[in-house]
Amino acid sequence: xxxxxTRVGYRDVKRALLDGIRDGEWPPxxxxxxxxxxxxxxxxxxxxxxxxxxxxxxxxxxxxxRKAGSRxxxxxxxxxxxxIPLVRIEIEATGxxxxxxxxxxxxxxxxxxxxxxxxxxxxxxTLRLQCMHYAGTxxxxxxxxxxxxxxVPQAADADFSAxxxxxxxxxxxxxxxxxxxxxxxxxxxxxxxxxxxxxGGAVFLAERTTWLDxxxxxxxRLHFARGYRMTAVY
Amino acid sequence: xxxxxTRVGYRDVKRALLDGIRDGEWPPxxxxxxxxxxxxxxxxxxxxxxxxxxxxxxxxxxxxxRKAGSRxxxxxxxxxxxxIPLVRIEIEATGxxxxxxxxxxxxxxxxxxxxxxxxxxxxxxTLRLQCMHYAGTxxxxxxxxxxxxxxVPQAADADFSAxxxxxxxxxxxxxxxxxxxxxxxxxxxxxxxxxxxxxGGAVFLAERTTWLDxxxxxxxRLHFARGYRMTAVY
DNA sequence: TAGTGGTCTAGACCACCAG
DNA sequence: TGGTGGTCTAGACCACTAT
Numbered sequence: 001x002x003x004x005x006t007r008v009g010y011r012d013v014k015r016a017l018l019d020g021i022r023d024g025e026w027p028p029x030x031x032x033x034x035x036x037x038x039x040x041x042x043x044x045x046x047x048x049x050x051x052x053x054x055x056x057x058x059x060x061x062x063x064x065x066r067k068a069g070s071r072x073x074x075x076x077x078x079x080x081x082x083x084i085p086l087v088r089i090e091i092e093a094t095g096x097x098x099x100x101x102x103x104x105x106x107x108x109x110x111x112x113x114x115x116x117x118x119x120x121x122x123x124x125x126t127l128r129l130q131c132m133h134y135a136g137t138x139x140x141x142x143x144x145x146x147x148x149x150x151x152v153p154q155a156a157d158a159d160f161s162a163x164x165x166x167x168x169x170x171x172x173x174x175x176x177x178x179x180x181x182x183x184x185x186x187x188x189x190x191x192x193x194x195x196x197x198x199x200g201g202a203v204f205l206a207e208r209t210t211w212l213d214x215x216x217x218x219x220x221r222l223h224f225a226r227g228y229r230m231t232a233v234y
Numbered sequence: 235x236x237x238x239x240t241r242v243g244y245r246d247v248k249r250a251l252l253d254g255i256r257d258g259e260w261p262p263x264x265x266x267x268x269x270x271x272x273x274x275x276x277x278x279x280x281x282x283x284x285x286x287x288x289x290x291x292x293x294x295x296x297x298x299x300r301k302a303g304s305r306x307x308x309x310x311x312x313x314x315x316x317x318i319p320l321v322r323i324e325i326e327a328t329g330x331x332x333x334x335x336x337x338x339x340x341x342x343x344x345x346x347x348x349x350x351x352x353x354x355x356x357x358x359x360t361l362r363l364q365c366m367h368y369a370g371t372x373x374x375x376x377x378x379x380x381x382x383x384x385x386v387p388q389a390a391d392a393d394f395s396a397x398x399x400x401x402x403x404x405x406x407x408x409x410x411x412x413x414x415x416x417x418x419x420x421x422x423x424x425x426x427x428x429x430x431x432x433x434g435g436a437v438f439l440a441e442r443t444t445w446l447d448x449x450x451x452x453x454x455r456l457h458f459a460r461g462y463r464m465t466a467v468y
Numbered sequence: 469t470a471g472t473g474g475t476c477t478a479g480a481c482c483a484c485c486a487g
Numbered sequence: 488t489g490g491t492g493g494t495c496t497a498g499a500c501c502a503c504t505a506t
Contacts, residue, residue, distance in 0.1 A: 048476065084311070204418035281497085
């Protein structure tokens with residue numbers, strides 16, 4: 001005779017549900033039993049089923065709506081999670097020595113495209129910084145950044161010759177929202193020079209903007225050296 | 235006199251903790267109070283505090299370890315979540331008409347680089363498919379895919395002339411693990427031709443592999459047309 | 469070994485929304 | 488308007504690990 005060897009945890013429930021979905025018990029679009037029914041079926045509390053189903057929903061496997069119940073998603077919109085570490089950490093993780101160099105520092109009005117993109121007032125003053133991050137002696141990333149002096153006035157007096165703006169901002173300036181965009185562009189003269197690429201070579205570009213309660217803090221264009229790959233498992 | 239207007243929820247706790255971190259009550263590296271203490275402070279159950287802190291931990295804001303307690307991360311490793319929809323959905327979401335075309339279909343042994351990359355046996359047979367996805371009349375994505383016939387034998391008999399392999403696989407074949415890698419490459423002759431780019435033009439490449447319980451199911455190289463951007467807010 | 473987080477339970481109330 | 492998910496509680500036991 002079988003006996004409940006151990007207590008049923010939310011992981012067990014999750015696995016059982018995934019198995020059922022995979023094995024066709026609940027094909028795409030099909031409604032799943034309610035939480036109470038599943039709790040009875042699995043012999044656990046409703047809260048346990050709830051956590052399992054909440055996670056499945058967060059992972060994009062099922063849809064949940066009050067009253068309507070839960071359904072297996074027709075096209076599972078699975079999502080990948082990318083970690084966005086500091087460049088220094090990323091480089092040091094490869095075993096290489098991290099080196100940083102400030103290339104240019106300049107205070108001036110925000111360019112039009114940037115104002116439109118992040119929502120800055122017309123007369124907004126920004127600090128523009130260009131710098132390089134090296135892995136050993138090899139160029140790793142060319143950073144082109146604008147910092148809103150309205151939001152971060154103290155940046156005007158900060159010394160960025162030894163500490164990168166990103167690390168400085170992490171310590172100095174919290175943010176509530178961030179946006180990242182990845183794309184591929186062709187290196188212009190300047191970028192190619194900094195990264196040691198041929199002019200027109202393919203560059204992996206990450207653009208990152210952060211806001212503190214609606215007010216833009218900073219916008220960075222991070223150009224990665226040849227061969228850079230960004231990976232996620234999900 | 236103030237009065238607890240409503241019940242304290244995990245969102246309130248989370249916000250309060252984030253505020254405290256932002257305002258310097260708990261600077262980076264500092265230990266946070268234990269769950270019991272916080273529950274008392276906020277006037278709620280420990281489970282509520284637990285959920286708030288668990289989410290902060292999942293979001294990369296704090297570190298949690300038994301016995302050691304919770305600490306604010308030194309360098310907050312925030313993570314971005316990207317939705318990976320079906321190409322068709324992605325195109326239709328822009329309002330454009332989706333069109334699909336199969337370019338090439340071929341059965342043969344897996345190339346060496348692929349075997350090493352995904353872990354296929356030496357004699358593994360694969361179905362290779364090349365196809366195009368258009369947004370209206372404009373090329374949107376060139377897909378170059380291998381499907382393991384060991385794992386998905388029925389793919390050999392499937393008709394991919396009207397339905398794209400990705401949509402077919404989603405319906406036909408579940409997977410347990412997936413990996414995505416983004417990079418920028420220069421278009422070779424073939425890719426340039428398919429996407430209407432100059433030879434050597436920058437291409438945003440997403441490589442996607444899926445496994446079902448350790449066994450590789452499929453590997454796809456998705457080449458996006460000029461100007462493609464992949465965005466996440468976090 | 470003791471303290472902290474991890475999880476489960478049984479019960480409860482509430483918000484939402486499809487019928 | 489009733490059923491479903493969303494959340495909270497109070498209490499409990501357990502697993503891990505720093506000391």
